[in-house]
Amino acid sequence: MIQDFSSIIDRFGIGSRGSSAVVHQGTGYFAVTPQAPYDGNLSTAEQTRQLLAKAEARLAEIGSAKQGLIFCAIILADMDGYAEMNEVWDAWVSGMAPPARACFEARLANPNLKVEMIMVCAAASTKAE
Template identity: 40%
Template sequence: MSIKRIEPGKRMSGAVVHGNTVYLAGQVGEGATVAEQSKAALAEVDRLLAAAGSNKSKILQTIIYLADMSTFAEMNAVWEGWIDPENPPARATSGAPLATRDYKVEFIVTAAI
């Protein structure tokens, strides 16, 4: 089975396709709030899924890291407005320190092609 790397870089690829599955690198976004960063990061998820030949209706699993769990409801409001309500994925959310203090949320997505 072949492996296709989308937007490969020095440390990681934006996404990796193996068989009928696409694995996205953790996606973060710009903005001052969790809501702004969530919207930007999920737009990147949309873009990378499209580059792999997939879309949010085919997401299998999402892992979400929040720098501050008190922002859970704020992130969920964006998530619920973005996700395909007919095809919700398996999901976990956890609090964790992120790569920089500027990042408030990170989304890790696995989807079918």
């Protein structure tokens, strides 16, 4: 028997492979990448700026803000971009209590991607009931 979870899980941007964000019991989950189509000529810092702008929009969409972030996993295609990404990240979280985070290197799905993030936040879904 398949259980219907639609009354307790809010899904945003539902696609054939996944949703752009999910909120369950006040916690939001999503992954974010730079602006598509991905431009491999941009620096890691520039891609990080694009990504964080998209993250802020996604956070707002699900009833949160960067101050509501609980955890962020940062995936870099190459750790050589770590300092660049950190410079942008540090400016973005300046003046607030930053979330817990982890940063690691992995091969990303597109060769033009330099950074991707997985975020968990406190959220109050704004979807109409």
